[in-house]
Amino acid sequence: MAAGLLAYHNSFTGPFIFDDAASIQDNLTIRHLWPIWGMLSPHTGAITVEGRPLINLSLAVNYAIGGYAVRGYHVFNLAVHILAGLTLFGIVRRTLRQPRSRERFGDAAEGLAVAAAVLWTVHPLQTESVTYVIQRAESIMGLCYLLTLYCFIRGAESSRPRAWYGPCVGACVLGMASKEVMVSAPLMVLLYDRAFVAGTLREAWRRRWKLYLALAGSWIVLGYLMFFTGSVRDALANAQVKGIGWWAYWVTEPGVILHYLRLCVWPQPLCLDYGWPIATTWASILPPALVVLFLLGMSVWGLKKNSAWGFLGAWFFLILAPTSSFFPTDSPRYEHRMYLSLAAVIIFGVIGIRALARRQSMVIFAVVAIGFGSLTVLRNEDYRSAVAFWDDAVAKRPENYGAHNNFGIALQDAGRIEEAIHQLEEAVRLQPGSEVLHYNLGNALFHGGRFEEAIDQYDDALQLKPEFAEAHYSMGVTLARTRRTAEAVRHYEEALRINPDYAEARRALAQLRTNQ
Numbered sequence: 001m002a003a004g005l006l007a008y009h010n011s012f013t014g015p016f017i018f019d020d021a022a023s024i025q026d027n028l029t030i031r032h033l034w035p036i037w038g039m040l041s042p043h044t045g046a047i048t049v050e051g052r053p054l055i056n057l058s059l060a061v062n063y064a065i066g067g068y069a070v071r072g073y074h075v076f077n078l079a080v081h082i083l084a085g086l087t088l089f090g091i092v093r094r095t096l097r098q099p100r101s102r103e104r105f106g107d108a109a110e111g112l113a114v115a116a117a118v119l120w121t122v123h124p125l126q127t128e129s130v131t132y133v134i135q136r137a138e139s140i141m142g143l144c145y146l147l148t149l150y151c152f153i154r155g156a157e158s159s160r161p162r163a164w165y166g167p168c169v170g171a172c173v174l175g176m177a178s179k180e181v182m183v184s185a186p187l188m189v190l191l192y193d194r195a196f197v198a199g200t201l202r203e204a205w206r207r208r209w210k211l212y213l214a215l216a217g218s219w220i221v222l223g224y225l226m227f228f229t230g231s232v233r234d235a236l237a238n239a240q241v242k243g244i245g246w247w248a249y250w251v252t253e254p255g256v257i258l259h260y261l262r263l264c265v266w267p268q269p270l271c272l273d274y275g276w277p278i279a280t281t282w283a284s285i286l287p288p289a290l291v292v293l294f295l296l297g298m299s300v301w302g303l304k305k306n307s308a309w310g311f312l313g314a315w316f317f318l319i320l321a322p323t324s325s326f327f328p329t330d331s332p333r334y335e336h337r338m339y340l341s342l343a344a345v346i347i348f349g350v351i352g353i354r355a356l357a358r359r360q361s362m363v364i365f366a367v368v369a370i371g372f373g374s375l376t377v378l379r380n381e382d383y384r385s386a387v388a389f390w391d392d393a394v395a396k397r398p399e400n401y402g403a404h405n406n407f408g409i410a411l412q413d414a415g416r417i418e419e420a421i422h423q424l425e426e427a428v429r430l431q432p433g434s435e436v437l438h439y440n441l442g443n444a445l446f447h448g449g450r451f452e453e454a455i456d457q458y459d460d461a462l463q464l465k466p467e468f469a470e471a472h473y474s475m476g477v478t479l480a481r482t483r484r485t486a487e488a489v490r491h492y493e494e495a496l497r498i499n500p501d502y503a504e505a506r507r508a509l510a511q512l513r514t515n516q
Contacts, residue, residue: 003369004082007122007376011131012074014383018272018406023048023059023134025068030060048134051225054177055137073133080139081121081130087146088343089117094153098196101308108354115365116350120343122373124267128336131383132272137179138336144175145185145319145340152189152211156197169214176222181340183222184318186215191303195311244278249328252279254288256333257324263335264345267372270379271393275400276333309348316344386410394423401430405437408444417448435464439471446478454478469498473505480512488512 016025024030027049029042039060040053049056058076066072093113096105105112120126129138148171155164168189175182190204190212198204205212256276263270279285299317302310319341323329354361382392390407397403408423424441431437442457458475461468476491492509495502 001082001086003118003373004078004085004121007373008078008081008130008380010377011078011127011380011383012071014074014131014380015070015386016068016133017383017386017389018132018134019048020132020134024073027056027059030056030063033060033064048137051180052137052178053225054174055140055179058136058140070133073136074131077130077133077136077139080136080143081126084139084143084146085117085121087143087150088120089113091146091150091153092116092347094150094157095196100196105351111362112350112354115362115369116343116347118369119350119365119372120346122369122376123264123342123346124270124372124375124379125263125335125338125342127270127376127379127383128272128334129339131380132336135336138181138339141175141179141182142340144171144178145182145188147171148175148185148215149189149192152192153197155211156193156208165208165211165214168211169218172215172218173221176218177225180222180226181319181322181337183219183322186212186218188315188318189215191311191314195306195308199306244328244330244332246328248278248280249332250325251285251289252276252332253324254292255279255284257292257320258288259333260320260338260341261345264338264342265349267375269396270335271396271403272335272389273393273397273400273402273406274331274333275397275402276331278332312344312348316341387414387416399430401427401434401437404430405440409440412444412447417444420444421448421450433464435461435468435471438464439468439474442471442474442478446474446481451478451482455482467498469495469502469505472498473502473508476505476508480508485512 027042029039033039039056042049042053042056049059059073062073062076090113093109095101096109096112101109129135129142148168151164151168151171155161155168158164172182172185175185190201193204193208194201198207295313296317299310299313302313304310320337323334323337350365353364357364382389387407387410390403390410393400393403394407404423404427408420408427411417411420411423421441421444424437424444428434428437428441438457438461442454442461445451445454445457455475455478458471458478461471462475465471472491472495476488476495479485479488479491489509489512492505492512495505496509499505
């Protein structure tokens with residue numbers, strides 16, 4: 001707890017950024033706790049909360065307590081993360097005290113569990129799931145995942161197992177209502193039972209088949225949330241908009257996984273929006289694929305031998321599988337996807353260091369924890385403002401048009417118009433075929449009083465996407481400003497044809513006709 005508070009003490013004032021806008025600030029469903037059904041079935045167009053009612057509920061509670069005061073959201077995020085760290089501590093300690101591990105690790109179980117939990121809690125790779133507010137989706141799911149396993153362990157050790165198996169199933173259901181990555185939790189509990197408790201799958205099933213049927217029942221909840229709320233459809237649509245097919249995504253992921261592993265050991269540089277390139281050549285596909293296949297094969301071999309290392313390998317790959325395999329999302333790589341998988345790497349490292357440097361191991365753990373914690377404090381500083389955050393992203397990924405675009409928008413919101421125009425021009429140069437980038441550049445030019453240049457950019461956006469209602473509206477506003485009233489009316493009418501509920505366009509058209 002102390003380590004988590006020290007590492008994140010400077011994270012409480014960072015503003016809402018990026019997807020926080022659509023998922024929190026523009027999310028009308030979090031503004032009322034009642035009626036509850038509206039809050040639990042958000043349809044906001046923000047994929048971070050759609051199909052994830054527990055996440056939306058947490059935001060609604062934050063809003064009820066403090067409105068949009070950002071400190072409360074950060075406090076909640078850190079509390080969830082610290083609770084997850086404590087749960088991981090309990091899992092590691094009790095696992096090392098299991099009969100098959102007790103002889104080797106029993107005396108050191110508590111110290112090793114502290115080391116693993118602290119290193120996992122303060123690791124800078126976790127900042128995206130803690131300091132970036134809306135990514136509480138990952139940390140809440142992670143807490144539910146860990147609680148599911150912890151309650152199973154307590155139940156298996158207890159003389160009254162049902163008192164723990166009930167919360168185990170409850171945590172699993174709540175996790176399914178948090179994020180789709182929870183899908184592997186019932187399987188991981190079964191694999192843990194086989195590896196550390198029952199000894200075989202047959203024996204695990206014989207002893208606890210009712211529990212496993214109940215855990216499998218949580219997939220019904222996940223299936224409903226995924227396929228009847230639109231979250232899967234929207235995720236696939238976002239991937240399609242960015243031109244990411246399942247094959248391109250799949251062959252790119254081995255390189256991403258190796259990058260994740262490097263960040264586990266050397267967590268620099270960290271960046272929210274990498275603009276990760278799709279692998280298109282055999283030189284970029286084959287080497288990482290062979291390494292990942294080797295690691296995967298070793299994990300399967302370990303599972304076959306029913307070893308603890310096989311379980312850790314399964315933990316790493318099965319938790320990453322929903323976002324790092326065939327299912328394409330809007331980007332091949334996000335750091336928050338490593339929130340839980342990082343635990344396997346940390347535990348592997350802690351046990352390995354203890355085996356190699358028994359007497360000095362705790363000193364090594366302390367030094368590494370101080371180093372990781374210091375890097376986390378530094379990374380939190382990047383979140384102090386939207387301008388600082390995207391400035392950092394552009395510095396780390398200068399060829400990423402998305403980072404330039406978001407930096408430009410942040411600069412525009414800060415009133416630094418000419419700098420915003422420069423960033424948005426760079427984004428258009430890097431990705432000239434994006435109607436959104438032309439539209440954003442047009443907006444910056446409009447705010448800079450460069451109306452004719454803004455009209456050119458809106459025209460480029462409409463050439464790329466004629467059914468772009470926002471571009472028609474902004475074109476109308478700019479034309480009206482330059483007294484080209486008839487053309488402005490035409491664009492307002494076109495915006496309303498595309499979107500009859502476009503209130504701003506209807507008001508502007510009415511005002512223009514009133515003044516004629």
